[in-house]
Amino acid sequence: MKTDAAILARRTPPNPQTKVVVRRAFFYAALAILAIPFVLPTWWMITSSLKPISEIFAFPPTLWPANPTLDGYTKAFEMQPFVQQYFNSLYISFFVTVGTMFISSLAGYAFARIRFRGQNLLFLIVLIGLLIPSEVTIVPLFQIFNEMGLINTHWPILLVSTFGAPSVLATFIMRQFFISLPIELEEAARLDGLGRFAIWWKIAMPLAKSALGAVAIFTFLHIWNLYLEPTVYLQSPELFTLPQALTRYTDAYGGQLWNVQLAAATMTALPVLVVFVIAQKQFVEGLAQTGLKG
Known part of the structure; x- marks a missing residue:
């Protein structure tokens, strides 16, 4: 058995x-x-960010502070107008993201659905904008904005970022998504008497939520971390954005206050990490659905 x-x-x-x-x-x-x-x-x-400076560089390094302190967070607000700088980054990122979504969706729909002479050549010229580094155009743009009296304001950052490389990449993503939509939807809308703009707004845009989500996330992250343009165009600490402000936490001799910088960096990075963790599904779906068709 x-x-x-x-x-x-x-x-x-x-x-x-x-x-x-x-x-x-x-x-x-x-x-x-x-x-x-x-x-x-x-x-x-x-x-x-919770350690004193002496403990940050201790060897062997520790994964948790022996004596946690909020001194770095307190000094981050005392040494600079950090709340104002935080607000600057938030509202600039918001308006640039919304503007990029609006412009790229219009341009992407036009390149995907409206046939005109020289369409492919014009789209190629637009894509070439991705190949031009921002360092190449920063000097002439500075001179233009200086002549207009816009230096040390947020207008150069808003305008350059909205119509710059992020908008070009967003236009490419939106075009690829609109190409994948069935043409029968547009034909049915035309039979109902809708024009081009109405079709874009009432038919194409509601279906493009995943692609718009991807555009919104990568545009917001790009503008949130923008450093070169704010450094060139802004001079007053009250107008600084967060990446620019993080480099100004130094002592009287120019040495880095690492605990203060890490505290400010933590407050800068955590909201972005939270947003990305929450919206990563939409981000991946948006990129996947755009495809490489066309």
Whole structure:
């Protein structure tokens, strides 16, 4: 009897659910190991912002502060108008993101659905804008805005960012998405008496939520981290954006106040991380649905 039971046990196939559980366990373990190089710097930044300067560079490094302190966060607000600078970054990122979404969706729909002479050549010229570094155009743009009296205002950043490289990439993404939409939707809308603008607004835009979400996320992240343009155009600390403000936390001798910088960097990065974690599904779906058709 024992021999027959042992043979039967060897012949019995393993439970499929057990295989799935083991496979998932290995998969998540591998993901956790691969995530360490990406999570560890963020963890070090957050925990080091709670350390005194002497403990930040202690060896061996610690993963948690021995004596947590909020001194870095307090000084971040005392040394600069950090609240105003935070608001500057928020409202600039918001208006540039909304403007980019509006312009890129209009241009993308036009390139995808309106046929005209020289269409492909014009679209190629637009895409060439992605190949021109911002450092090449910063000097002539500075001279133009200086003649207009707009230096040390937010207008150069708003205008250059809205009509610059992020808008070009957004236009490409929106064009690819609109090309993938069935032409029958547009034909049915025309039979109902809708014009071009009405079709774009009432038919195409509601279907383009995932693509618009992707455009919104990468545009917001780009503008939130923008450094060159604010450094060139802005001079007053009250007008600074956050990336520019982070470099100004120094002592009387020009040395870096690392705990204050890390505290300010933590407050700068955490909202963006939260937004990306919440909206990453829309971001991935938007890029996936644009495809490379056309």
